[in-house]
Amino acid sequence: MTNLTLKQFRYFEALAQHRHFGHAAAVCSISQPALSVQIKEMERALGTPLFERSARQVRLTNFGEAFALRVRDILRGVDELGDFARTVQDQLVGRFRLGVIPTIAPYLLPRVLQGLAKSHAGLDIHVRETQTPRLAQELQQGRIDCAIVALPMSQPALTEVALFSEDFLLVRPAQDAANPAPGPEDLRDMRLLLLEEGHCFREQALAFCNVGPSLPRDGLDGSSLATLVQMVGAGIGVTMIPQMAQQVETRSAAVTCVRFKGAQPKRTVGMVWRKTNPLDTQLREIAQVVRSSAFPDSP
Secondary structure, eight states, X not given: OOOOOHHHHXXXXXXXXXXXXXXXXXXXXXXHHHHHHHHXXXXXXXXXXXXXXXXXXXXXXXXXXXXXXXXXXXXXXXXXXXXXXXTTSSSOOEEEEEEEOTTTHHHHHHHHHHHHHHHOTTEEEEEEEOXXXXXXXXXXXXXXXXXXXXXXXXXXXXXXXXXXXXXXXXXXXXXXXXXXXXXXXXXXXXXXEOBOTTOHHHHHHHHHHTOOTTSOOOSOOBSSHHHHHHHHHTTSOEEEEEGGXXXXXXXTSSEEEEOOSSSOOEEEEEXXXXXXXXXXXXXXXXXXXXXXXXXXXXX
């Protein structure tokens, strides 16, 4: 094996991730034929196929699967060398890959991006919005630098920094506004609409209600908080949302929000990154900007 380049490794990684030549080429900012040529050149140099190709699918060969693990280690190491070089600079600049979970991104991200634009004008910010398990995987693989998530993640390889806590609110139809505030035990008798499986917010809501995740449900789960709130407005049931989502999600729905009676459900929002990331000091500065952006009027 000779003359394989880092650029080819990045092309291979993109194709291994997206399993589609067109999508991978777009991510790499090259043409699809050019990407195909580079992959074929890698396979020629290695003496074995990396991908199985069909009209509808691209998948890694057995060798390609094993090769992908080593390529990710190489690219992560190269990225961390670049990060190490950035530690000598007075301020973090250049590409910054930020992951955010869907129950935070639409509500906090606009303020965070504005805050970072003021405090770190040299950052080229790339945002990745997906669920917590995928963000954890992409952190470990070096595809993102840090993520804003609900804590704890409880992964030994990740540094966790708490930013703030926020309450959950009950969203119910507008005609129920005069009804007493319910407690968690009351939710067991209501049609509680939840996010689909995979969202940590779903598990947090179920835990507050003391309802197991395996409880049979009637197929009324939603893919976003916006969908759930609109379903409540249509009289289908009730749901829970984080406080940061209230202004955005309830302004166009016939719903009312109320705090729970007694103990308040809440979550802790924080930032996480790899413990091996040499930019620990700079990432803690970023975390402070995120915290300040969440509460711009705080002293």
